[in-house]
Amino acid sequence: MSGGTLVKPITILLVEDNIGDADLAREALDGSKINNDLHVVEDGEKAISFLRREGEYANAPRPDLILLDLNLPRKDGREVLAEIKADQALKRIPVVILTTSRAEEDVLRSYNLHANCYITKPIDLNQFLRVVRSIEDFWLSIVVLPPGEV
Numbered sequence: 001m002s003g004g005t006l007v008k009p010i011t012i013l014l015v016e017d018n019i020g021d022a023d024l025a026r027e028a029l030d031g032s033k034i035n036n037d038l039h040v041v042e043d044g045e046k047a048i049s050f051l052r053r054e055g056e057y058a059n060a061p062r063p064d065l066i067l068l069d070l071n072l073p074r075k076d077g078r079e080v081l082a083e084i085k086a087d088q089a090l091k092r093i094p095v096v097i098l099t100t101s102r103a104e105e106d107v108l109r110s111y112n113l114h115a116n117c118y119i120t121k122p123i124d125l126n127q128f129l130r131v132v133r134s135i136e137d138f139w140l141s142i143v144v145l146p147p148g149e150v
Helices: 019-030 044-052 077-086 106-111 127-144
Strands: 012-016 036-041 067-068 097-098 117-120
Touching: 012 019, 012 044, 019 036, 019 127, 036 044, 044 067, 044 077, 067 077, 077 097, 077 106, 097 127, 106 117, 117 127
Parallel strands: 012 036, 012 067, 067 097, 097 117
Antiparallel strands: none
16 A cells, blocks of 8 residues: 555444453454454344444444354344344345354354354463454455445
8 A cells, every 4th residue: 555545444343242252352453453443232232223323323333344242131143143134234244153152053043144154262362362363364354345335
């Protein structure tokens, strides 16, 4: 890039009820070579409100990528994924499932609901950081993300 060219940050929505995991993801992305704008919500209802810009999220940016846990309070990640992929305005946003579940049923259901990727969270701290950085490397450096609202 030529000097003076500003690159718009990649907007990421992390839907995660575990504060420790959210902090680790933030730490991994803060040390990132990709300019990103991370937003965190802790339950499925807030995720849908954020995506639809309702209530306190009226001015929320449209995410370029969603990192979604499956096991969430109020509305679980499976329901959130189904709503995102059924919504014409949201369905093109890539959704990466980032969860502790290794259940084959969850993997199959997530892909049947059109998740773009399914990653099981490692328990080890360094592995977790490595996983988040690999998501960043792939989804933010290699993949061409769909344009915003179309």
